[in-house]
Amino acid sequence: MASSYDEMWEKLNLDLGAHGGLLEVLGKFYGDIYLSQAGRLRGMEYLDFVLSEVHGLRIRELQEARAAGRKVIGTFCVFVPEEIVLAADAVQVGLCAGAEAGKDAAEKILPRNTCALIKSFVGFKLSRLCPYIESCDLVVGETTCDGKKKAYEIFSDYAPVYVMEVPQMKQACDRDLWRAEVLRLKGRIEEVTGRTVTPDKLREAIRVVNERRKVLQRLNRLRAASPVPISGRDVLLVNQVSFYDDPVRFTASISNLCDELEERVRSGEGIVPKDVPRLMLSGCPMAVPNWKLPYIIESSGAVIVGEESCIGTRSTRDLVAEDGETLDEMIDAIVNRYMRIDCACFTPNRERLDNIVAMAEDLKVKGVVHYGLTFCQPYAMEAFKVEKALKKVGVPMLSIETDYSMEDVEQLKTRVEAFVEMIR
Amino acid sequence: MDNPQRVAGIDIGSRSIELVVLNGGSPEHRVKLPTTFDPLAQCMKLMDGVHVSTVVATGYGRRLFADAFDKLRVDVITEIQAYALGARFVYPDVRTVLDIGGQDTKVICLTAAGKVARFEMNDRCAAGTGKFLEFMATALQIPLESFGDFAMRSDRRIPINSMCTVFAESEATSLMARGERPENIAMGLHLAIVRRTVSMLRRVGFEPPLLFAGGVAHNLCVRFILEEHLGHTPHIPEDPDMVGALGAALHARQITAPGPG
Numbered sequence: 001m002a003s004s005y006d007e008m009w010e011k012l013n014l015d016l017g018a019h020g021g022l023l024e025v026l027g028k029f030y031g032d033i034y035l036s037q038a039g040r041l042r043g044m045e046y047l048d049f050v051l052s053e054v055h056g057l058r059i060r061e062l063q064e065a066r067a068a069g070r071k072v073i074g075t076f077c078v079f080v081p082e083e084i085v086l087a088a089d090a091v092q093v094g095l096c097a098g099a100e101a102g103k104d105a106a107e108k109i110l111p112r113n114t115c116a117l118i119k120s121f122v123g124f125k126l127s128r129l130c131p132y133i134e135s136c137d138l139v140v141g142e143t144t145c146d147g148k149k150k151a152y153e154i155f156s157d158y159a160p161v162y163v164m165e166v167p168q169m170k171q172a173c174d175r176d177l178w179r180a181e182v183l184r185l186k187g188r189i190e191e192v193t194g195r196t197v198t199p200d201k202l203r204e205a206i207r208v209v210n211e212r213r214k215v216l217q218r219l220n221r222l223r224a225a226s227p228v229p230i231s232g233r234d235v236l237l238v239n240q241v242s243f244y245d246d247p248v249r250f251t252a253s254i255s256n257l258c259d260e261l262e263e264r265v266r267s268g269e270g271i272v273p274k275d276v277p278r279l280m281l282s283g284c285p286m287a288v289p290n291w292k293l294p295y296i297i298e299s300s301g302a303v304i305v306g307e308e309s310c311i312g313t314r315s316t317r318d319l320v321a322e323d324g325e326t327l328d329e330m331i332d333a334i335v336n337r338y339m340r341i342d343c344a345c346f347t348p349n350r351e352r353l354d355n356i357v358a359m360a361e362d363l364k365v366k367g368v369v370h371y372g373l374t375f376c377q378p379y380a381m382e383a384f385k386v387e388k389a390l391k392k393v394g395v396p397m398l399s400i401e402t403d404y405s406m407e408d409v410e411q412l413k414t415r416v417e418a419f420v421e422m423i424r
Numbered sequence: 425m426d427n428p429q430r431v432a433g434i435d436i437g438s439r440s441i442e443l444v445v446l447n448g449g450s451p452e453h454r455v456k457l458p459t460t461f462d463p464l465a466q467c468m469k470l471m472d473g474v475h476v477s478t479v480v481a482t483g484y485g486r487r488l489f490a491d492a493f494d495k496l497r498v499d500v501i502t503e504i505q506a507y508a509l510g511a512r513f514v515y516p517d518v519r520t521v522l523d524i525g526g527q528d529t530k531v532i533c534l535t536a537a538g539k540v541a542r543f544e545m546n547d548r549c550a551a552g553t554g555k556f557l558e559f560m561a562t563a564l565q566i567p568l569e570s571f572g573d574f575a576m577r578s579d580r581r582i583p584i585n586s587m588c589t590v591f592a593e594s595e596a597t598s599l600m601a602r603g604e605r606p607e608n609i610a611m612g613l614h615l616a617i618v619r620r621t622v623s624m625l626r627r628v629g630f631e632p633p634l635l636f637a638g639g640v641a642h643n644l645c646v647r648f649i650l651e652e653h654l655g656h657t658p659h660i661p662e663d664p665d666m667v668g669a670l671g672a673a674l675h676a677r678q679i680t681a682p683g684p685g
Contacts, residue, residue, distance in 0.1 A: 396542075410484060411528075415545055418504035422540040 005056045008063060012134040019129050022101055023055060026289055033295045037231055039271045041264070043257030044234055050241050054288070058244060059131040065091050066135070071193045074136035076121060077144055078315045078341060079166050081334050084186050086205035086247070088193040094243030095121055095132050095139070098287030100404040102127030109154055115375040116403035117287065118151045125158050132244075133159060138192050140185065142166045144345040145378055162188055168347060170339060179335045186331075199327045206320045206330060212247045215254045216316040222261045224305055224363050227270020228278065229261050232304020233294045239311045240288045272303050277423055280363055282308035282356055282386060283371035284379050290404060293371055293412065300417045301424075306363045308356050309371075314341060317355070344378035352382065353389040360395045366423040368397045369416070396423055431680055432476040433672025435506065436463055436485025439526030439554065439639065442669035443470045446677055454666055459485075459526075464492050478680045480672040482506035484527075501675050503668055504532055504543045510671030511635045512538045514661045519631040522621065522658070523667070524640035526554045529621060531628045544628045551587040552620040554640045559589050560613045563596060564606050571610060572645035578611035587620055611645070618649040625654070634658040637667040 009016060030051060050058070062072050071090040073080075076097060085092040100116065102123025110122055124130035133139065141152040141163040152163050164181050167174035186197055219238060223230045238257070242250055279302045281294065286309065294304055307313060320337040324330035342352035360368055370386055372379040380401065387397045398419040402408055427447070435442045438459060445453040453474070457466045463485045471479075471493070478497045481489040486500040503523070507530065511521040521532040527550045533542045546552060561571040582604065586592040592613065599609050617640075625634075634656060640646055641664035651657050661667055 411545070414484070414502050414504075418502040418540070418543060421502060421505045422543070 005060070008060060009055075009131060012059070012131050013128055014131060014134065015128040018127060019055070019131075022099070022129055026099075027052070029289055029291070033233065033291050034237065037233070037271075039269075040234065041230060041257060041260050043253070043260045044237075046253040046257070047234070047237050047241055050245055051237070051288070054244060055131050059135060061246070062091060062093070062132075062135045066137075071137040072135050073189070073192075074133055074139040076117075076139075076148070077142045078310045079142045079144065079338060079343070080140045080164065081182060081185065081338060082209050082247075083202060083205040083320065083334055084182065084189055084197060086208060087197040087201040088189045088195045089201075090137075090189065090193050090195075091246075093132050093136075094287070095136075096124040096130035096287075097121040098240075098290035098404065099124075101129050110151060113375050114147055114151070115373045116405075117285070117373055117376075118147050120287075120404065122151060122155060125155070136160070138162055138188070140164060144343060145376070147375070166343075166345060168345065170346060175335065175339055178339055179331065182331060182335055182338070197327070199325075199330065202327060202330050203322075203324070206322060206324075206333070208247050208251075210319045210322065212242060212251045213316045213319055215251045215258065216242060218258050219254060219261070220306070220313065220316070222258055222265055225265040225270075226278075226364070227268070227274045228272055228276070228303045228305055229264040229270055231271055231298055232279075232281070232307070233291060233298055235304075236286060236291070236294055236307055236311070237288075239307065239315070240286070242315075243311070244288075277302045277366040277420055278305045278364060279420075280304065280306040280308060280360055280365040280368045281312070281371055282368050283383070284373045284376055285310040285312075286371070287311065292404070292406070292409065293369070293400060293402065293416075296409065296412050296416050297369060297420075300413065300420050302367075302416075302420045305365060306359055308352075308359055310343070313355075313359065314343070344382045349382065353385060356386055357389050357393055357395075360390060361393065365395065367419060368395055369419070370397055370399045372399070372401045374401050374403045427475070428477045428680060430476045431673055431676035432471075432474060432479045433506070433669045433674065433676055434467065434470065434479060434481050434483075434489060435503070435666075435668035435672060436467065436481060436483040436489055437503075437526050437668070438484055438528075439558075440665060441466050441470060441483075441485070442666050443474070444666055444669040444673045445474060445476060446673045451670065451673070454663065454669070456665060464488060467492070476676075478676040480506075480676040480679070482668055482672040499676070499679060501672060504530060504540060504545075506668045506671035506675065507637060508532050508534060508538070508540045508671065509674045510667035510669075511637060511661075513670060513674055514667065515633070515635050515659050517633050518635045518659065520625065520628075520634045521667075522625065522634060522636045523638040524552075524554055524617075524621065524636075524646070525638040526558075529553050529624065531624050531630070533628055533631065542628050544624060546624070549588070551589060552617050554638070556587075556589050556592070556617060557613070557640065557643065557646075560592065560596065560610070563593050564610060566606075566610065569642075572614070572643035572647075574607060575610035575614045575645040576648065578607040579605070580608055581615060582608050582612045584609070584612035584616045587616055592616065614643075614645045614649060618646060618653055621650065622653045630654070632656045635667075636660050637664045639665050 073085045074095045082092045097120045105126035106119040106123035143149045318340045321333040324333045430447045432445045442456045490498045511518045523530045529546045535541045561568045636658035
């Protein structure tokens with residue numbers, strides 16, 4: 001079936017041979033990690049379908065949108081306000097950054113001690129493996145860390161890049177900076193799309209994105225039940241897909257999944273027995289297909305009940321206030337919401353510690369696994385503070401630093417299993 | 425047929441495999457073989473003629489063992505748990521366990537009740553482990569077993585800064601080229617390993633008494649400098665390599681014990 005997309009992929013200038021290989025590996029990996037699970041919800045079939053078509057049908061939709069005059073905006077970070085993009089009738093997609101593809105190519109133009117996520121998005125582009133980036137009219141980057149900031153300079157030789165400046169602190173002047181940046185983005189998006197962001201369009205966009213956040217919040221409330229009704233891996237996948245899929249369709253599908261989940265919670269049915277230790281993930285984002293650590297955790301006799309991460313609660317916790325009447329008020333609401341993101345790029349970043357502790361207590365977890373990508377300095381630094389904050393409330397933490405390679409799987413298993421033995 | 429009182433623990437490490445058989449409360453049989461490139465064949469040899477009701481496997485090869493010996497009642501635990509149990513048995517007051525094995529170093533802090541409170545392991549690189557010493561002993565053409573004694577004959581302490589095995593070897597080579605006595609280079613290498621170990625101990629929150637286990641605990645020089653750096657005499661079990669297998673056997677005894685307790 002996949003071959004029916006060959007023509008499209010060829011038009012997008014993908015490396016067909018290498019891309020075919022990537023999809024094959026991805027399919028096998030997905031089968032091992034996802035399809036092998038017992039007692040999965042029917043609603044996950046939608047996710048299985050979306051993922052099996054992640055480089056197929058969804059890319060075709062993007063081509064169709066472009067043919068109809070809409071633009072495609074690619075992003076790597078939860079700081080890019082999707083509301084603005086949608087209000088200009090454009091499509092926003094998260095770009096490929098979760099696999100070790102094109103590493104050798106990336107290391108030719110990036111230092112080796114760069115985090116796997118950055119190497120991955122550069123590698124995907126250089127190796128012509130990501131149909132998303134090839135469909136983008138504009139890639140919006142941000143200054144969340146030095147690695148990304150400087151990589152975008154290099155990346156702009158290969159793709160149309162626009163960078164938003166994310167402040168480092170949360171004082172009034174930082175908010176002013178961020179407001180100016182949101183307006184500057186609006187200007188650029190209007191220019192690229194040839195559309196004007198009107199109050200009506202923006203109001204609707206705010207509502208659409210909030211609805212998606214709300215359905216993910218509902219999913220997070222339901223999955224917190226005991227016994228746990230859905231695997232952490234599946235919830236991670238839902239979060240991952242939220243960055244690729246059409247927001248309205250996604251919200252409807254996840255709403256159905258939640259109905260099914262509600263039923264399961266009501267009947268007291270779990271995917272694992274009640275006494276299986278509940279763990280929470282915290283730290284760096286896990287982009288598709290980075291399922292290594294969740295899979296190890298859930299194969300070690302524990303279950304994940306929360307992801308404190310950009311592909312997790314950091315992206316869904318806060319809503320944009322919907323009471324803005326004028327364009328200015330709506331922009332303010334957007335600015336306020338995004339300034340609440342507790343990214344490790346901020347100093348100080350007390351909110352993140354408070355949010356982690358609150359989450360660990362609400363979810364009644366027995367432990368937290370902190371996940372840092374090797375060479376990600378902001379999260380590596382915060383790992384120490386997170387451990388300290390959790391210790392105060394009696395929650396043990398395991399700090400893991402890894403990347404997308406598989407060479408450390410056995411060592412990780414030993415550590416995770418030992419952590420589970422310890423907290424059980 | 426198998427005596428339910430008789431259980432075994434097997435620790436399949438990167439360098440050696442140890443087997444301990446417990447009968448009732450006490451070790452009845454202990455044996456060790458090198459891991460080689462065919463650990464399963466070595467396990468078969470060790471298990472030959474061993475009749476037990478339960479085997480608990482630990483170490484890197486624990487799953488391999490469990491899959492291969494599926495006719496037996498096999499359970500697996502991590503080395504962390506195994507060392508904690510084993511250490512507690514040989515030295516009931518222990519609060520911190522240090523294990524320097526063939527390819528990893530572990531520090532385990534125990535609660536007063538003997539439960540694992542915290543632990544740390546080195547990551548994927550084998551710097552500062554038994555492999556480091558083995559590699560360096562080979563580079564200096566000294567048998568591994570006498571490398572510690574050799575280093576103790578040094579007459580001055582020179583710093584070796586690299587903990588990476590490859591870099592440390594080039595550092596050692598340049599020292600040799602400058603005419604440094606090999607005993608002093610050996611001492612420098614031992615110092616490097618101990619400094620790394622001590623910082624790991626402090627990071628995890630070392631509390632005495634300390635039990636030092638694993639193959640490297642045989643090394644007199646590491647023991648000597650460790651004591652010097654910590655200001656505390658670590659307890660060395662009679663058979664430091666066996667602590668993991670012993671712990672696994674103790675776990676086997678726990679899970680086969682009839683009724684609660």
